[in-house]
Amino acid sequence: MSLDANDIKAIAKLARLKIDEADVPGYATNLSNILDLVEHMNSVDTEGVVPMSHPLDVAQRLREDIVTETNQRDELQKNAPAVQDGLYLVPRVIE
Amino acid sequence: MNYEAVIGLEIHVQLATKSKIFSGASTAYGAEPNTQACAVDVALPGVLPVLNTEAVHMAAKFGLAIEAEVAHRSVFARKNYFYPDLPKGYQISQFELPIVGSGHIDIELESGETKRVGVTRAHLEEDAGKSLHEDFAGMTGIDLNRAGTPLLEVVSEPDMRSAAEAVAYMKKMHSLVRYLEICDGNMQEGSFRCDANISVRPKGQQAFGTRAEIKNMNSFRFVERAINHEIERQIDLIEDGGEVVQETRLYDANKDETRPMRSKEEANDYRYFPDPDLLPVFIDDVYLDQVRKLLPELPDQKKQRYIQTFGLSSYDASVLTSSRELADYFEIVTAKTGDAKLSANWISGELAARLNKEELEIGASRVSAEAYAELLTRIKDNTISGKIAKDVFEAMWNGEGSADEIIGSRGLKQITDSGAIEAMVDAVVASNPEQFEQLKGGKDKLMGFFVGQVMKASKGKANPAQVNELMRKKLQD
Numbered sequence: 001m002s003l004d005a006n007d008i009k010a011i012a013k014l015a016r017l018k019i020d021e022a023d024v025p026g027y028a029t030n031l032s033n034i035l036d037l038v039e040h041m042n043s044v045d046t047e048g049v050v051p052m053s054h055p056l057d058v059a060q061r062l063r064e065d066i067v068t069e070t071n072q073r074d075e076l077q078k079n080a081p082a083v084q085d086g087l088y089l090v091p092r093v094i095e
Numbered sequence: 096m097n098y099e100a101v102i103g104l105e106i107h108v109q110l111a112t113k114s115k116i117f118s119g120a121s122t123a124y125g126a127e128p129n130t131q132a133c134a135v136d137v138a139l140p141g142v143l144p145v146l147n148t149e150a151v152h153m154a155a156k157f158g159l160a161i162e163a164e165v166a167h168r169s170v171f172a173r174k175n176y177f178y179p180d181l182p183k184g185y186q187i188s189q190f191e192l193p194i195v196g197s198g199h200i201d202i203e204l205e206s207g208e209t210k211r212v213g214v215t216r217a218h219l220e221e222d223a224g225k226s227l228h229e230d231f232a233g234m235t236g237i238d239l240n241r242a243g244t245p246l247l248e249v250v251s252e253p254d255m256r257s258a259a260e261a262v263a264y265m266k267k268m269h270s271l272v273r274y275l276e277i278c279d280g281n282m283q284e285g286s287f288r289c290d291a292n293i294s295v296r297p298k299g300q301q302a303f304g305t306r307a308e309i310k311n312m313n314s315f316r317f318v319e320r321a322i323n324h325e326i327e328r329q330i331d332l333i334e335d336g337g338e339v340v341q342e343t344r345l346y347d348a349n350k351d352e353t354r355p356m357r358s359k360e361e362a363n364d365y366r367y368f369p370d371p372d373l374l375p376v377f378i379d380d381v382y383l384d385q386v387r388k389l390l391p392e393l394p395d396q397k398k399q400r401y402i403q404t405f406g407l408s409s410y411d412a413s414v415l416t417s418s419r420e421l422a423d424y425f426e427i428v429t430a431k432t433g434d435a436k437l438s439a440n441w442i443s444g445e446l447a448a449r450l451n452k453e454e455l456e457i458g459a460s461r462v463s464a465e466a467y468a469e470l471l472t473r474i475k476d477n478t479i480s481g482k483i484a485k486d487v488f489e490a491m492w493n494g495e496g497s498a499d500e501i502i503g504s505r506g507l508k509q510i511t512d513s514g515a516i517e518a519m520v521d522a523v524v525a526s527n528p529e530q531f532e533q534l535k536g537g538k539d540k541l542m543g544f545f546v547g548q549v550m551k552a553s554k555g556k557a558n559p560a561q562v563n564e565l566m567r568k569k570l571q572d
Binding site: 066087 | 112113114118119120121127128129130131132133134137139145146147148149150151170175177178179192226227228231233234235236237238239364366369371373374375376377
């Protein structure tokens, strides 16, 4: 499977990564090689094998529906670069 | 050309748990910003989501109620996108293996026919936070209280053909989740919201047209208007030689129009993958049997029972079972009056009209089921006529007392003394001799006039059946 320059730019955009135009061909080659390597696994016969989502053979543990968390806003907002009226402030996301 | 609309709905049902789906923070509505967002909800590094047992229970209840297969094994997946009100950079949802598989509900159409609408699937997921775009000097404010609130997203098949059908489906779903007590159904607070996928095609064509998705609808009225609007927009576009573009549109209730959302080119590339933080959820038959035993009587079952046991019409039974509270009200009234038809008529008539007018739910009725039953009992035992009962109801609604108190204090007791009624009949006949001759001569229409005059003379208190009888007797004299 081979990725072209447009694929690389789309992937970078989805991941919010800023990449240099000059590096795009290199990424395309390297990522394509990785995908080719993984592609080898398609030659294994997996007929009748249930896809594995988790390597552990255990079930999800469930919690009781009880409120256990108290208000930690002041502590948590110490990490935030900007807050106002209890809200986290971020660069405007709508024009 | 004749067009046909094809509509599918995605309904987000906010599950009525006390704590969040993956954390122990409260889900209570209306708290101060970010006071109910704990370390898990704000996505601090190293935290681990742990699934709320009640969310699973509620999803299973829903699955059984729509006769769907509840998955023996379901898996949570990460839906990846960047938005500031989604602090992890992904939403925990379900993708390939949802907890509820395909099921269905039946809706009643305006024609009275029943239509089955398929439910493709329903999956558990967490809600995102809220973005506030005003008043922050060019910044956006983020409130994460809602982040992590459990949602059941119910996806329908594209089975609906009009806005009215879509609304009927949504109402039925709304009623169902409230019967099941898995959602408070509060649409203003966003506990029950809906996205619609809409396309049009020439009537008779098999293939679907290109669809547009409309978001931002949180009332039945908006859904109907938005869908009708979108159907017209698409038809106009095609008639003018244009093409429908697959996109997401927002409904603006103020302008009554839909407009495209700012385009997110790769928005649909969510790169789902199983969430390594959460293990598969297993549900066995023993668990499902327990859930099944706890299911309440559902709207359709109740409706059938009302038709069969009480002899109600399909329409009345539908109205009365549309909400669990209304059905409970009806059952209390019926138990006390011993007359289901009378109770049904007066609840879906006078009471419903009043509630509708004041935009109240049955739970907020100013006349309790017990008090209403007393009023209806007085109609049944001929103490008052139906016409007087409407006045008494009005007074009860205004807090003037119980039915018996109002009947007593206003002297509204029906006149059943035939001597007294006969005297009134004689007086009316005497003062309308010409009309009486015409009535005798076969002008039957005048019967209503005479009965009306006698009723008027008695200030509405004469028993109408007796008045009729005495008038008829008078004619034979």
